[in-house]
Amino acid sequence: MSGMAVLVVEDDFIVAYDMQMMLEEQGARVLGPAHSLAEARELLASERPTVAVLDVNLGGEYVFPLADQLRSQDVPFVFATAYADEDRLFSQAATLGAPRLSKPVLPNVLITQLLRLKR
Template sequence: MSFLDSVIGRRIFSMAPVWRLAGTNGGEGQGEDAQGAPRGELPLSGRKVIVVEDEFFVGIELAQILETAGAKILGPASSLADARELAADEEVDMAVIDVNLNGEYSIDFAVELQQRGVRVVFATAYADDARLFTGAAASIPRLGKPTSKRALFRALLPDA
């Protein structure tokens, strides 16, 4: 079941995800490109990504982008308590986290995830405020909002 199916029980939009339109075997990352040659896996296939974002539509957009790339989405969590609960119940590979969640700062949570071996990226309006990102948080990639798909994937998959 996809992220949106689990959130509301049906697709919000009438469009099929991109990988289904491309004929890639139900989103499993197999299929053919325009010339009929086999394609590799989707960039985030098999990865669990937690999305922590307090703005509903931004969280949904991030989740859809990541799901279309093959990720299994946890969240979006709109509060630090929800994010901690999700991360405690599941093994997480990657995280996309907003810094300010209705006045709660998620920096310590992001560092905790990073110390567990999770690839963490901040997607935040505070990306340029170096005063917030000290110590271990200074090494976490920061993307300003709004961000592009390309920048998001580059931050999550720096070696790709």
């Protein structure tokens, strides 16, 4: 993962911190973690990530508008969410075909998925 800039959008501090530490141990540079859509958009205004990890529900605010923005910028992303099996939530155009990982996400599963997206 060396050289990859990974945008992490996650509102749970502990989950975000663990994900950041794990990604940095693998050589990635973490943008964020962003805890809201506004924070994520601020980060995107200054830098384009290689890939992104998105929690679906950010304190009651769904991340799908950010997924639209990432898709329009050709930034691949994965959803890391407790809603991975809720197909009705993922019917929007921005989410179609995007991988979904169930929380808690195992580190090796996340790393494998992010490397797959980078290709």
